[in-house]
Amino acid sequence: MPNISIKGKSMPESPIRKLVPYAEDAKKRGIKVFKLNIGQPDIETPTQAIDAVKNSDIKILAYSRSEGSDNYRSKLAQYYSKKNISVKQNDIIVTSGASEALFFTLGSIMDPGDEIIIPEPFYANYNGFSVANGIKILPITSSIEDNFSLPKISEFKKLITPKTKAILICNPNNPTGYLYSKEEIKKLVEIVREYDLFLIADEVYREFTYDGYKHYSIMEEESIDQNAIMIDSVSKRYSMCGARIGCVVSKNKELIKTVLKFAQARLSPPTFAQIASLAALETPEKYFDDVIKEYKKRRDVLIKKLREIPGIKVSVPKGAFYCIVELPVDDANNFASWLLKNFSLNNETVMVAPAEGFYSSIDTGKNQIRIAYVLNEKDLISATNIIKEALIQYRN
Amino acid sequence: MPNISIKGKSMPESPIRKLVPYAEDAKKRGIKVFKLNIGQPDIETPTQAIDAVKNSDIKILAYSRSEGSDNYRSKLAQYYSKKNISVKQNDIIVTSGASEALFFTLGSIMDPGDEIIIPEPFYANYNGFSVANGIKILPITSSIEDNFSLPKISEFKKLITPKTKAILICNPNNPTGYLYSKEEIKKLVEIVREYDLFLIADEVYREFTYDGYKHYSIMEEESIDQNAIMIDSVSKRYSMCGARIGCVVSKNKELIKTVLKFAQARLSPPTFAQIASLAALETPEKYFDDVIKEYKKRRDVLIKKLREIPGIKVSVPKGAFYCIVELPVDDANNFASWLLKNFSLNNETVMVAPAEGFYSSIDTGKNQIRIAYVLNEKDLISATNIIKEALIQYRN
Numbered sequence: 151m152p153n154i155s156i157k158g159k160s161m162p163e164s165p166i167r168k169l170v171p172y173a174e175d176a177k178k179r180g181i182k183v184f185k186l187n188i189g190q191p192d193i194e195t196p197t198q199a200i201d202a203v204k205n206s207d208i209k210i211l212a213y214s215r216s217e218g219s220d221n222y223r224s225k226l227a228q229y230y231s232k233k234n235i236s237v238k239q240n241d242i243i244v245t246s247g248a249s250e251a252l253f254f255t256l257g258s259i260m261d262p263g264d265e266i267i268i269p270e271p272f273y274a275n276y277n278g279f280s281v282a283n284g285i286k287i288l289p290i291t292s293s294i295e296d297n298f299s300l301p302k303i304s305e306f307k308k309l310i311t312p313k314t315k316a317i318l319i320c321n322p323n324n325p326t327g328y329l330y331s332k333e334e335i336k337k338l339v340e341i342v343r344e345y346d347l348f349l350i351a352d353e354v355y356r357e358f359t360y361d362g363y364k365h366y367s368i369m370e371e372e373s374i375d376q377n378a379i380m381i382d383s384v385s386k387r388y389s390m391c392g393a394r395i396g397c398v399v400s401k402n403k404e405l406i407k408t409v410l411k412f413a414q415a416r417l418s419p420p421t422f423a424q425i426a427s428l429a430a431l432e433t434p435e436k437y438f439d440d441v442i443k444e445y446k447k448r449r450d451v452l453i454k455k456l457r458e459i460p461g462i463k464v465s466v467p468k469g470a471f472y473c474i475v476e477l478p479v480d481d482a483n484n485f486a487s488w489l490l491k492n493f494s495l496n497n498e499t500v501m502v503a504p505a506e507g508f509y510s511s512i513d514t515g516k517n518q519i520r521i522a523y524v525l526n527e528k529d530l531i532s533a534t535n536i537i538k539e540a541l542i543q544y545r546n
Numbered sequence: 547m548p549n550i551s552i553k554g555k556s557m558p559e560s561p562i563r564k565l566v567p568y569a570e571d572a573k574k575r576g577i578k579v580f581k582l583n584i585g586q587p588d589i590e591t592p593t594q595a596i597d598a599v600k601n602s603d604i605k606i607l608a609y610s611r612s613e614g615s616d617n618y619r620s621k622l623a624q625y626y627s628k629k630n631i632s633v634k635q636n637d638i639i640v641t642s643g644a645s646e647a648l649f650f651t652l653g654s655i656m657d658p659g660d661e662i663i664i665p666e667p668f669y670a671n672y673n674g675f676s677v678a679n680g681i682k683i684l685p686i687t688s689s690i691e692d693n694f695s696l697p698k699i700s701e702f703k704k705l706i707t708p709k710t711k712a713i714l715i716c717n718p719n720n721p722t723g724y725l726y727s728k729e730e731i732k733k734l735v736e737i738v739r740e741y742d743l744f745l746i747a748d749e750v751y752r753e754f755t756y757d758g759y760k761h762y763s764i765m766e767e768e769s770i771d772q773n774a775i776m777i778d779s780v781s782k783r784y785s786m787c788g789a790r791i792g793c794v795v796s797k798n799k800e801l802i803k804t805v806l807k808f809a810q811a812r813l814s815p816p817t818f819a820q821i822a823s824l825a826a827l828e829t830p831e832k833y834f835d836d837v838i839k840e841y842k843k844r845r846d847v848l849i850k851k852l853r854e855i856p857g858i859k860v861s862v863p864k865g866a867f868y869c870i871v872e873l874p875v876d877d878a879n880n881f882a883s884w885l886l887k888n889f890s891l892n893n894e895t896v897m898v899a900p901a902e903g904f905y906s907s908i909d910t911g912k913n914q915i916r917i918a919y920v921l922n923e924k925d926l927i928s929a930t931n932i933i934k935e936a937l938i939q940y941r942n
Contacts (some may be wrong), residue, residue: 158653158654158655158656158801158804158805158807158808161653161654161804161807161808161811162807163807163810164612164807164810164811167612167810188609190608190609191606192606193606194605194606195604195605195606195607199607200604200605200607203599203600203818204599204600204602206600208591208596209590209591209596210587210588210589210590210591210785211591211595211596211785211786211787211788211789211822212586212787212788213584213586213787213788214788216560216563246642246646246790246812246816247812247813249811249812249813250642250812253812257554257557257678258554258557259554260554262658262680275810275811275812275813277811278807278808278810278811278812279811282653282808282811284658284680389606389607390607391607391608391609391813391814392607392608392609392610392814392816392817392818393607393816393817393818394642394790394813394814394815394816394817405554408554408557411554411557411558411559411560411674412554412557412674412678414559414560414563414671414674415557415560415645415671415673415674415675415678416642416643416645416646416649416671416674417643417645417671417787417790418787418788418790419790420642420788420789420790420816420818420819421788421789421790422599422788422789422816422818422819422822423816423818423819426607426818
């Protein structure tokens with residue numbers, strides 16, 4: 151039998167999906183499962199995005215340009231300019247989701263063995279993209295006590311070696327919901343200038359900020375326009391995760407040229423989804439006002455209900471739609487599995503994502519979970535009640 | 547300025563796209579360009595595929611399963627069984643095109659530095675996927691004199707080292723149009739059994755065979771069911787290149803499990819395109835009868851017209867819709883650029899793909915081009931006339 155290589159074997163399992171088989175079993179036993187494990191919003195996609203596809207007059211579903219259609223990229227540049235991000239069509243390569251955008255970026259700027267610094271907890275799939283590219287993540291642990299704000303710059307400096315090529319942040323952050331302030335971004339700007347590193351920012355949750363806070367993009371920092379690489383996606387912005395349209399944005403022309411080679415090797419991003427994404431750019435502001443109001447309401451009720459549970463610690467998210475919750479258990483992974491395998495309250499239970507998979511440091515975050523507040527208020531209340539009751543039973 | 551790494555820089559440029567800027571310039575000068583460089587058919591997509599998307603009732607364009615929707619995979623397995631390929635839903639992982647399928651496969655079975663044997667000329671993007679995975683292609687040159695049939699097995703044996711993990715074929719072949727016979731497949735089966743290698747077959751052109759020849763899949767060989775990996779795609783079969791739906795198919799469960807980890811890291815294949823692909827499986831046989839008749843007609847006129855050009859050598863394709871043409875010039879790359887930059891006949895010219903990029907051996911195939919016969923008969927006649935006249939002028 152042929153030898154499946156170690157490389158393939160070392161690809162990590164996705165922490166947001168590893169419990170799915172238990173959830174399917176629970177469902178078979180007639181138990182309703184509230185899914186707080188994955189960032190799949192229940193918000194409707196803007197109708198104009200769906201309608202554009204339905205009304206399209208395609209006879210031949212052809213390849214688009216490898217870099218994405220001119221039409222889409224030029225309108226996307228206009229959208230960014232409204233967000234105070236001044237870029238041109240040619241600074242953008244359209245990809246199959248932010249996943250591919252990050253994958254191409256890492257492949258373009260790093261050789262196997264190179265290192266990237268990422269504050270942890272971080273979006274778990276950064277692990278997968280790094281393993282697939284043979285590169286090494288150097289994590290810096292941020293703390294629930296500080297609401298997961300930016301770790302001290304001195305901590306970054308300690309890790310930098312000649313192999314360090316980039317710092318990667320997600321802002322607003324998945325899984326913590328933290329929104330980096332302008333001051334924090336400026337601190338990162340200073341260090342990438344000093345050490346001549348790339349600064350990669352995954353800004354797919356840009357629109358989702360609460361309490362009057364506003365997102366500040368790394369692309370607003372002109373002094374690092376050769377270092378700054380923005381990763382973006384329509385998935386969360388327009389609740390169209392299934393489109394698979396993202397992009398790499400940078401003013402570094404050599405980077406864009408190299409990313410384009412990766413893009414050409416896979417031919418093109420999906421055509422239907424580009425049509426939907428183009429139309430989605432016309433989404434009226436009211437859609438976002440409503441969506442953000444809804445998420446804020448959910449966040450507020452979730453945090454309030456979680457805080458009523460004895461022994462729980464929770465950070466208040468300023469953005470995105472996730473939060474990290476510290477539980478009064480030793481192993482949140484066990485607890486999360488137990489919720490699906492052994493527990494139900496009135497025939498209902500909850501699926502959450504154990505947070506351990508969002509940390510790269512060993513034995514860190516073991517008592518934490520990530521909750522995605524992608525369900526409505528009523529379901530969130532039911533879900534938190536289940537967690538409360540489950541903790542009581544589990545700890546006995 | 548940050549250091550863009552060598553890895554990114556060593557990604558090859560796509561040979562089918564490198565002349566595109568010249569073609570765009572020619573167009574600006576008012577010259578019509580016949581595009582024979584890329585396998586984008588002018589054949590209409592089956593209407594039921596497009597209609598399924600138009601009639602879909604999507605409110606939230608959500609992620610699908612990472613491995614592809616159950617519905618699509620189970621119907622796809624039924625399609626394969628009609629092709630004498632007996633596989634189950636769980637032997638299939640749906641991907642964003644054959645590109646991603648091959649990328650995940652190489653990542654799953656090989657470590658950086660490992661080697662894969664591929665008969666050349668081969669589909670140029672295999673280079674890109676290999677560079678991105680840090681693996682080495684060992685080419686075996688097939689010859690236009692033999693119509694690009696399978697090189698001698700002794701040539702394969704010479705190249706096998708402990709680092710050799712797989713043999714990759716494309717059948718029917720892009721760029722040669724060659725269709726491997728059952729006997730040739732059996733020879734490959736023997737060698738992969740003897741040396742315990744993976745046998746990967748890119749079979750995306752399965753339907754396109756001419757002159758009564760029939761495609762024989764590696765999946766029909768039960769004795770290598772743990773070694774065989776089939777790469778597939780809807781792009782050519784249903785003329786829906788822009789869908790970006792492909793798949794990895796194998797009975798090797800460890801492989802499928804590993805490919806799934808790669809698939810989970812990028813979340814899911816595109817949702818609209820899966821809807822179209824599911825409906826496309828209902829395409830009546832008549833669609834293929836008509837399409838194959840059309841391609842055969844094009845092939846026949848193309849070969850006939852090319853053979854009328856003095857000094858040209860051409861292999862007769864038995865499948866797919868490409869052929870390799872040897873020109874009476876030293877450097878087909880120069881000639882192809884010159885066609886776009888300096889030549890026109892009645893304000894028309896032709897874009898072809900220089901074949902050098904389909905070879906991995908240095909200085910091989912320099913006097914060859916690949917022609918994709920994806921245009922109608924009339925345009926093919928015009929295009930061959932242009933090539934004929936151009937060669938006369940170019941050689942003077």
